[in-house]
Amino acid sequence: MIIAEQKPLDEIKGLIADAENVLVVGCGTCVTVCFAGGEKEAGILATSLRMTSKLDDAPKEVTHTTVQRQCEWEYIDPLADEISAADVVVSIGCGIGVQAIAERFPDAIVVPGLNTTFLGMPTEQGVWEERCAACGECILGLTCGICPIARCAKQLLNGPCGGSQDGICEIDPDTLCAWQLIYDRLKAQDRLHLLTEIQPAKNWSSSRDGGPRRITREDLRLEAEAAE
Amino acid sequence: MTEAQSNGYKSGSRLERILRDGHFAVTGELGPPQSSNGDVIREKAKILLGYCDAANITDNQTAIVRMSSVGAGTIVVQEGLEPIIQMTCRDRNRLAMQSDLMGAYALGMRNVLCLTGDHQSFGNHPTAKNVHDLDSLQLLQMMVGMRDEKLFQCGDEIKGIEPRFFLGAAANPFGDPFEYRPYRLAKKVEAGADFIQTQLIYNVPRFEEYMEKVHDLGLHEKTYILAGVGPLKSPGMAKYMRDQVPGLDVPDEIVDRMTTATKGIDKEDKKARREAWRSEGIQITIELIQKLRDIEGVCGVHVMAIEWEEAVKPIVEGAGLMPRPEVTALPAASTETGE
Structure with a gap:
């Protein structure tokens, strides 16, 4: 929400x-x-x-x-x-x-x-954390359900930077390193091979960088509005 | 095609030729000033010239605004020192990086180190917007594509002279997750890293552990790995790096050596204490280089003596790395350049 x-x-x-x-x-x-x-x-x-x-x-x-x-x-x-x-x-x-x-x-x-x-959720009573950056091209399937766009301070797509220490992001002691979370989860699921594949440059045009976004669903539009 | 166009070298830089000839390479580091004063660069270049094969020109290091790496690199080229242009993904998108690096090539630069960049919250413009359009691997891929395929990142052909850089990447053997670090290096090599410069190494046994995995993956045969070293200036600096800097591993033994370096010196004699610390810092660096040199797959050292360029000379001399080798002359370019 x-x-x-x-x-x-x-x-x-x-x-x-x-x-x-x-x-x-x-x-x-x-x-x-x-x-x-x-x-x-x-x-x-x-x-x-x-x-x-x-x-x-x-x-x-x-x-x-x-x-x-x-x-x-x-x-x-x-x-x-x-x-x-x-x-x-x-x-x-x-x-x-x-x-x-x-x-x-x-x-x-x-x-x-x-x-x-x-865009986030409460992680405990009185604490909310960001989870989604609404980038318009979801990659959570590649990162086992943990978003590096929203949760890595540098939006890295190919693994952690050098500032990951003991599971914490270098920018803030209260921020977990998203890539440590991704690594731990993929390891537990025996899917670490996903981390050896290079993710190519991201298409940011579906993100805010492409300008204000709009979705049109013709199947849902009312005829009168569609004709305007 | 590309080999013929480039005399058999990727860029033909001095660094590339030194490494390919099998010499143990030495790179230094030159931080541009927080001003437009070109004389600062000239002075630093003169100090480093002859004691390293090439010098990294940092790109707004620690997110503090400084003269651009390409601008400073231009002066360094004029001084006869070979620059390694650092390029971070923090401040530029793919358009800016391609155009800046085409300019750098036209100005005579031949090496680029592709970096993610320190987060802006550490620097002097913490309210800035960061870019991170590409990450460091994708920057490598883009520059390999420009060099080897003559293609812009978008896929359009470069009609004319392509920027041909010897491409480097950084590696932090001590960041977490420790077990993943060699695989991240493997990705950088796969993306096209011709050489690697590591984060500062003080814990040699832990670095050896990392290198064992690097050997298992065969990475040392696919890229040139330069081990990062840097002289400590004081016990305070050693403690700060041990306790406060994420991704650095400074063993207590090193901190203790820095602390005891002033034993027997009057506490009031600040100059003598400073000299004793600096001398010990240089000695530790020399010993580290000697140990690192024996590790299979370490092809050189990257000496980071930021704002203490004078330390490079005694370190390189003390480690027995002088004189720096002459490089093989570049063969004549093939005529099949298609220009």
């Missing part, structure tokens, strides 16, 4: 400095699960902004609402009235949610309340 964390309150205050009416919009999907931008966090943020604006002698009207998914029109369309009444909308969805609201409501001033950080 998409992992995000809330921006520092001072930064959010700066983003809404000129507004009197502020609407905080939470999202009920990924950012709820990672405790960054769900209904509960929307309420806490709205309260914090209200209180801090009072302390600053510039009280603001801060309301909040949460939709099931900020990244689909059908869930955000019902917010039209609330959004038009607000001077600024603070989206605490991921970056997709912020942009969806901006795209759907051309007059709205929308600012992000979160930093969208990575």
Whole structure:
């Protein structure tokens, strides 16, 4: 899922400095699960902004609402009235949610309340780790289910660099060396021969390097939309 | 085809000819300055000239911005010293690496060391975006393709003079997973590494263990392996390298030798202590070279005396590696160049 964390309150205050009416919009999907931008966090943020604006002698009207998914029109369309009444909308969805609201409501001033950080998962209560870089050409079949694009600091495709020591990546004592993990797993599965094959230069055109990406599934499109 | 075009040599560099003639090679290292001062390069080149067969020109080493390796290499060529251009995958994509190396070839450089590159978080621009479009193996493959197939990485033909480099790669015998390291070397050899320079070696028995596996895989017969050595300057440096640098193995015995080097010297006599440490550092390096030279498959040494180029002379002399050999003259090029 998409992992995000809330921006520092001072930064959010700066983003809404000129507004009197502020609407905080939470999202009920990924950012709820990672405790960054769900209904509960929307309420806490709205309260914090209200209180801090009072302390600053510039009280603001801060309301909040949460939709099931900020990244689909059908869930955000019902917010039209609330959004038009607000001077600024603070989206605490991921970056997709912020942009969806901006795209759907051309007059709205929308600012992000979160930093969208990575595609990952919780590895223990309170700890999330990156797992996928959405490179568009999955190689997990070659690396026994451990992604060196997302998890090696240098995105190496042909084994560990010289900075792998005791299973740890040289850049950070809390980061495991992805290639040590791959090696250990392939060894345990008696498939080390996979590591002797040279992986050629990767085609990055399916990644972000190829520009903004788009998938079109003609079999799923509705006729009217397809004709547009 | 390519053999005919290249006089039978891959690049015909001095380093290639020394190794092919069976001499025990010596390479040095020259770090460009953190400025545009070409005189720094000239001075360092003068110190190294005659004491090593070629010198690595580092490429933003430890991710600290310095004069480019190709720019500095140009000056080194002018000084009569042969450069080994280091090229990291951290700062350039495949377009930039091909164009920079075509330029390097046109400017007279003939050796390239293909590296992944230290992570930018260690350097002075930790907020930079890294590239890693290719890894070091893929860089090797690309440069082999340009040299031997006359093809750009995309598959287009190079219509004209192709960059013909003697291609090197690095190997770290002490990184983890230790058992995998020889196989990673095998991949680099398969990708086309003509020569290998290793990480600094202080633990000879462990390196011998690594080399046994290298022998089993027959890699020493397919590439020239240059063992990396470097003089320690102080006990503090020895301890730091033992305890803090991932992928380095400095035995306690070496640290102890550096520590006891100042025995009997007044603690206040800082100059004498410094000299004693440096002298011991050079002596340890000489002994390491003598041991490494006896290991089958070690074809030379790579002496890394970063910011201490003056140490190369006493090390090479002390190890009995002077004078450096004359190289075989290049035969005349074949006329079948197709140009």
